[in-house]
Amino acid sequence: MRSLARHLLPAALLPALLLAPGCTTDAVPAQAVTEKTEAESVAETDAAEPEEAEPTPDTPATAQIRVVDFDGVRKLLRERGDKPLLVNFWAMWCAPCIGEMPDFLAATESLPAEGGEAILVAMDLMARGQELDDVLAKLPKFLADRGWQLPVLVYDDDPERLRELEIPGLLPSTLVVSATGETLEVHEGVGTRAEFDAMVEHALR
Amino acid sequence: MKTPLSILLAAALAAPAFAQVETEPTQKPKVTEATAEAVEEVVEEVAAKPAPLEMGKRLDGATLLPDIDGKMHKAKDYQGKIVVLNFWSTTCPVMKGYEATVSDLQAKYGKEGVVFLMVNSNEGNGEIADAKPANDKAKPYQSIRDYLKTKKLDRTVLIDHNCVLADQLGAKTTPDIFVFDKSGRLSYRGLIDDDARGKKGDDANHHLADALDALIAGNSVSIQKTEPQGCSIKRPKKAQSEGDGENKGRDGERRRGGKGGRRDRR
Numbered sequence: 001m002r003s004l005a006r007h008l009l010p011a012a013l014l015p016a017l018l019l020a021p022g023c024t025t026d027a028v029p030a031q032a033v034t035e036k037t038e039a040e041s042v043a044e045t046d047a048a049e050p051e052e053a054e055p056t057p058d059t060p061a062t063a064q065i066r067v068v069d070f071d072g073v074r075k076l077l078r079e080r081g082d083k084p085l086l087v088n089f090w091a092m093w094c095a096p097c098i099g100e101m102p103d104f105l106a107a108t109e110s111l112p113a114e115g116g117e118a119i120l121v122a123m124d125l126m127a128r129g130q131e132l133d134d135v136l137a138k139l140p141k142f143l144a145d146r147g148w149q150l151p152v153l154v155y156d157d158d159p160e161r162l163r164e165l166e167i168p169g170l171l172p173s174t175l176v177v178s179a180t181g182e183t184l185e186v187h188e189g190v191g192t193r194a195e196f197d198a199m200v201e202h203a204l205r
Numbered sequence: 206m207k208t209p210l211s212i213l214l215a216a217a218l219a220a221p222a223f224a225q226v227e228t229e230p231t232q233k234p235k236v237t238e239a240t241a242e243a244v245e246e247v248v249e250e251v252a253a254k255p256a257p258l259e260m261g262k263r264l265d266g267a268t269l270l271p272d273i274d275g276k277m278h279k280a281k282d283y284q285g286k287i288v289v290l291n292f293w294s295t296t297c298p299v300m301k302g303y304e305a306t307v308s309d310l311q312a313k314y315g316k317e318g319v320v321f322l323m324v325n326s327n328e329g330n331g332e333i334a335d336a337k338p339a340n341d342k343a344k345p346y347q348s349i350r351d352y353l354k355t356k357k358l359d360r361t362v363l364i365d366h367n368c369v370l371a372d373q374l375g376a377k378t379t380p381d382i383f384v385f386d387k388s389g390r391l392s393y394r395g396l397i398d399d400d401a402r403g404k405k406g407d408d409a410n411h412h413l414a415d416a417l418d419a420l421i422a423g424n425s426v427s428i429q430k431t432e433p434q435g436c437s438i439k440r441p442k443k444a445q446s447e448g449d450g451e452n453k454g455r456d457g458e459r460r461r462g463g464k465g466g467r468r469d470r471r
Contacts, residue, residue, distance in 0.1 A: 091298075093298045094436060095296070095330065096330065096436075096437060096439050125402060126299060126401050126402065126434070127297075127298035127299040127301065127302040127401065127402075128298075128299075128301075128302030128303070128401065128402060128403040129298070129301075129302055129403075130298065130302075130402075158402070158405075159401050159402065159434060160396070160399040160400075160401065160434060163432050168432075169377075169378060169432050169433055169434030169435065170377050170378045170433070170434065170435060170436065170437040171435075171436055171437060172437065188377070188437065189437045189439070190437070190439065
């Protein structure tokens with residue numbers, strides 16, 4: 001998973017995805033972000049290039065967005081390479097999530113420079129009536145308007161199954177994961193700046 | 206020291222309406238300077254984790270909540286009936302996504318005498334802030350009334366100020382379901398079904414319906430607990446807390462794990 005950044009799709013490519021008639025045509029460039037292909041490509045990458053060099057540090061002008069399935073989240077948490085992780089589960093429709101986000105972002109700002117990773121998992125699709133196309137259409141502007149620049153994974157799979165990874169069922173939630181893929185801490189509900197700072201310390205310990 | 210103080214504090218934290226006989230303080234504990242820190246930690250723990258009702262246990266019969274019209278609903282009023290408490294929100298898309306399901310269940314099981322009560326504990330999210338009518342002609346909780354009217358929902362909505370009932374039950378999310386059998390014993394807690402997205406079709410597990418079927422048939426519930434999923438119920442700020450109101454007794458500097466919303470895995 002150390003090459004995660006490489007697989008992230010710049011928000012700028014999203015219009016291409018949205019123009020695609022569906023997710024089954026291999027010729028569509030945006031296919032790269034669909035669940036199945038993503039999982040396969042990560043697996044291939046891991047097998048073929050285990051010693052791959054670190055990607056260049058992220059300095060994105062816009063947030064990077066990728067659609068993941070259960071396996072994508074499992075890999076994110078369990079196949080860490082050598083980077084500890086803070087991952088925040090949120091949704092655009094979750095007011096408390098949006099409320100805590102500035103604190104999460106500020107606390108994790110220096111994490112990449114210190115050898116860690118911070119990432120957001122958008123759980124917008126866990127409610128009935130929420131559609132992937134709508135979420136992908138709204139997300140880039142939503143992130144840009146707020147200046148949020150962390151990579152965002154849009155979870156498009158069975159939300160109940162995430163309990164298998166000890167991910168809480170409530171939003172917001174934040175996990176601290178070690179470089180070896182062990183969940184160190186599970187925080188349910190809104191966190192404070194001090195709590196997020198402590199989680200960053202914990203991740204880097 | 207710890208237990209009596211906990212009881213005392215639990216009573217102190219409970220709203221008057223929820224007076225519970227066994228939690229009324231009988232004597233004031235003596236607190237020395239040496240134990241001040243320990244006491245503080247106990248205070249945090251009590252604020253963070255009021256031991257939630259265990260499976261098979263009853264709520265105190267005096268437990269009561271007002272509905273949006275101010276009518277009081279006491280736990281003991283429902284003795285002899287199967288009761289579904291649905292922690293509920295007018296703003297949570299997960300809960301909204303389940304309204305049609307709740308309507309169906311209410312229609313089906315209502316005929317069997319099952320009582321459905323929605324509980325709005327979302328004071329921390331500002332949902333029940335309009336307890337006082339805006340003017341002489343207005344009614345309290347107009348936002349909830351508007352929501353029900355717009356969506357044509359037939360619901361009994363109870364108001365859980367300060368998350369007192371949510372804390373007693375350990376309710377985490379909207380939705381979060383608690384089913385009590387005819388003798389008032391907690392018999393199921395968790396999901397309505399395991400299909401929040403509504404995409405599983407025949408593969409979905411209908412936990413709430415299964416629990417109700419079992420109870421109506423006089424059987425025990427096979428799956429009594431599932432992990433709830435939805436929008437977090439945000440606890441309102443406690444008077445002494447500097448936190449953000451998550452009812453974790455947090456002080457912002459605490460580093461120990463295992464409390465409140467935090468499960469330390471070290």
